[in-house]
Amino acid sequence: xxxxxxxxxxxxxxxxxxxxxxRVVVTVAGRVIADTRKALVLREASYPPxxxxxxxxxxxxxxxxxxxTTYCPYKxxxxxxxxxxxxxxxxxxxxTYEAPYASVKEIAQxxxxxxxxVDSIEVRDxx
Numbered sequence: 001x002x003x004x005x006x007x008x009x010x011x012x013x014x015x016x017x018x019x020x021x022x023r024v025v026v027t028v029a030g031r032v033i034a035d036t037r038k039a040l041v042l043r044e045a046s047y048p049p050x051x052x053x054x055x056x057x058x059x060x061x062x063x064x065x066x067x068x069t070t071y072c073p074y075k076x077x078x079x080x081x082x083x084x085x086x087x088x089x090x091x092x093x094x095x096t097y098e099a100p101y102a103s104v105k106e107i108a109q110x111x112x113x114x115x116x117x118v119d120s121i122e123v124r125d126x127x
Contacts, residue, residue: 007073009044009103015074016043017052017106023124024051026058026113028086028093034058034113037126040106044074051121052110055096068092076100081111086118093117 009015020041026034036057042050063081070078075097083090096111097104115121 025122027119028083052107
């Protein structure tokens with residue numbers, strides 16, 4: 001058994017999690033599968049921002065848990081969901097850190113969607 005190294009975000013790899021202050025709507029196959037005003041936006045190093053939506057605002061009945069998993073040294077173990085109504089492109093379209101590291105604990109009980117695996121992720125600024 002190998003140990004996973006845990007890296008804490010720092011100046012070389014900053015991670016910021018904050019309220020999105022926007023309405024985020026995700027659609028697949030013409031159906032809204034998520035709609036929230038309580039999203040978090042995670043900004044990590046030089047990557048594009050990622051919106052994490054609370055599970056309570058996602059149609060979980062439309063998602064199917066996948067056996068696919070990954071590991072991030074900054075966030076922890078990652079689990080995936082597919083969206084069967086969307087066909088093959090929607091395999092592993094959704095990810096979640098169910099027990100993230102303390103430095104990003106806010107994203108627990110939230111889901112993120114790959115923009116190229118869903119029809120749309122619409123971010124409507126509500127400021």
